[in-house]
Amino acid sequence: MSSEWRDGNRIVLLENGEEFFPRVFEAIRRAQQFLLLETFILFEDDVGNALHEVVLDAAKRGVKVEIMVDGYGSPDLSPEFVNSLTSAGVRFVYYDPRPLVMGMRTNVFRRLHRKIVAIDGDISFVGGINFSAEHNISFGPEAKQDYAIEVKGPIVDDITRYVQDAMGSEQITRRWRYHRHHRPARNSTPGDAQALFVWRDNDEHRDDIEQHYLDMLHEAKTSVTIANAYFFPGYRMLREMRNAAQRGVTVRLVVQGEPDMPIVKVGAELLYNYLVEGGVEVYEYIRRPLHGKVAVMDSHWATVGSSNLDPLSLSLNLEANLIIHDSDFNQRLSSNLDRLIAEDCVRVDEAKLPKRNWWQLTRGVLVFHFLRHFPAIAGWLPAHTPKLAQVDPPVQPEMETQDRVTPNNEGAKP
Numbered sequence: 001m002s003s004e005w006r007d008g009n010r011i012v013l014l015e016n017g018e019e020f021f022p023r024v025f026e027a028i029r030r031a032q033q034f035l036l037l038e039t040f041i042l043f044e045d046d047v048g049n050a051l052h053e054v055v056l057d058a059a060k061r062g063v064k065v066e067i068m069v070d071g072y073g074s075p076d077l078s079p080e081f082v083n084s085l086t087s088a089g090v091r092f093v094y095y096d097p098r099p100l101v102m103g104m105r106t107n108v109f110r111r112l113h114r115k116i117v118a119i120d121g122d123i124s125f126v127g128g129i130n131f132s133a134e135h136n137i138s139f140g141p142e143a144k145q146d147y148a149i150e151v152k153g154p155i156v157d158d159i160t161r162y163v164q165d166a167m168g169s170e171q172i173t174r175r176w177r178y179h180r181h182h183r184p185a186r187n188s189t190p191g192d193a194q195a196l197f198v199w200r201d202n203d204e205h206r207d208d209i210e211q212h213y214l215d216m217l218h219e220a221k222t223s224v225t226i227a228n229a230y231f232f233p234g235y236r237m238l239r240e241m242r243n244a245a246q247r248g249v250t251v252r253l254v255v256q257g258e259p260d261m262p263i264v265k266v267g268a269e270l271l272y273n274y275l276v277e278g279g280v281e282v283y284e285y286i287r288r289p290l291h292g293k294v295a296v297m298d299s300h301w302a303t304v305g306s307s308n309l310d311p312l313s314l315s316l317n318l319e320a321n322l323i324i325h326d327s328d329f330n331q332r333l334s335s336n337l338d339r340l341i342a343e344d345c346v347r348v349d350e351a352k353l354p355k356r357n358w359w360q361l362t363r364g365v366l367v368f369h370f371l372r373h374f375p376a377i378a379g380w381l382p383a384h385t386p387k388l389a390q391v392d393p394p395v396q397p398e399m400e401t402q403d404r405v406t407p408n409n410e411g412a413k414p
Helices: 016-030 046-060 079-087 155-167 208-219 235-246 262-277 311-315 327-344 358-378
Strands: 010-015 034-039 064-070 091-095 116-119 123-127 147-152 194-200 223-228 250-256 281-285 293-297 301-305 319-325 345-348 387-391 403-405
Touching: 010 016, 010 327, 016 046, 016 116, 016 123, 016 147, 034 046, 034 155, 046 064, 046 079, 064 155, 079 091, 079 387, 116 155, 123 155, 123 301, 123 319, 147 155, 147 301, 147 319, 155 194, 194 208, 208 223, 208 235, 208 293, 208 301, 208 311, 208 319, 223 235, 223 327, 235 250, 235 262, 250 262, 250 327, 262 281, 281 327, 293 327, 301 327, 327 345
Parallel strands: 034 064, 064 091, 223 250, 250 281
Antiparallel strands: 010 147, 034 116, 091 387, 116 123, 123 147, 194 319, 223 293, 281 345, 293 301, 301 319, 387 403
C-alpha cells in the first residue's frame, strides 16, 4: 500500500518549541491506547525530562509506548533515563547504534532524521523539531527557529501505520506493500485540508521528497518560498528554481545567516551567484540559527517536515514530510515566512555576491561536486545494513549485542 492523498484533515502550524512541546505533552497526557515517537535527538535537559515524565505516566496507566531515537543523534542518554522507561513497559529502540572506533562515532551516515509522534490513531505531529531545549527561544542566541505541524484526520492512519512498520511494532494493523519503480502520488483535484505523507528511505523511496519539490517548482504560477536550514541541493532543483524565476514566478529562498555549523553557510554561498543572477531572491536569516524545513507555493501548496535540501537528507537520511493542499494553512505559513523575511533576514543582492574569477569558479565547481557526491559515496563505507537495537529492562545492554534486523523499508541497499 502506497501513501495517498487524504481529504478532510485539520492541520495546525506550530512554531518553535514554545508552541510544539506543550501540544505534544498534552496529547500524550490524553493518550489511552498507544504512543509512537521517533526523533533524531533526545537530550536529558528540561525538555527531555518533561517528555520522560509524561511518557512514564502514560506507560504506567497502560498506554503501549514505543520510542525510537537515532544512535548518532542521541548517543548519551543515561541508563537511569532509559531503564526507568523500559521498566515501566516502554519499548525503547536505538536506530543503528555503532561502537566508537578510535573515539569516533562511525554511524555518521544513514541517520534516522525523522521527527514524528503518533497517538491513538487520532493525532500526529510531524516536523523538524527535536526533543531538546535548544528549540525553545528561552535557550538564548543559539535557539533554533523551526516548525512542526499537528494533524488530525484520515492522514493520521497513514502516518501511524508507517511508523509502526518502521519501528517493527507488534501493533501493525496492515502491513504496507512497497512497490518498485514507485512514483510520488499526484493530486489530480487539489482542494482544501488535503494531505500526503511522504518519506525518504534507502530502498524504494529514495527521491520522493525531492521529486515533490521539483514538481512544485515546475508547476508554480505566482510565488514560491523555501526556508531550509541546510541548503545544498543538486543541479535539477537549482535549475528548476531559476526556471521558475525566469518565467515570472517570485522565488524566495531563506537560508541560515547565523548558522549552527560554519560549513553550512560556505556551501550555500557557492550557489548564490547562480541563483541570484537567475532571478531567485536569496535571504539570510540572521536572528538565530534556522532549523526549519518548510516551503509554500502559490495559494494552496505547502510542506513541513524533517528533510533538509542537502546531500545527507536527499541521499542518505531517513526523512518524512507532509505535503499539504490547503489554502488556509498555506496562508498561515506564508504570513509567517513573510514576517520572517521582513523582520529577521538580509537579502543577498548582486552587490553582496562572492567575487567571480577563475579561481573562485574552479573552487566552486570542485567543492560543489565534492559536497554533493561525497555523502553518497561515503555512505557505502563501511557497507552495513542499519539495525534496530532494543533496550531490554531493567539494565541497558551493550547495543551491539542486541541488534535486530531493520524492517525492509529501512534497508541501506546500494
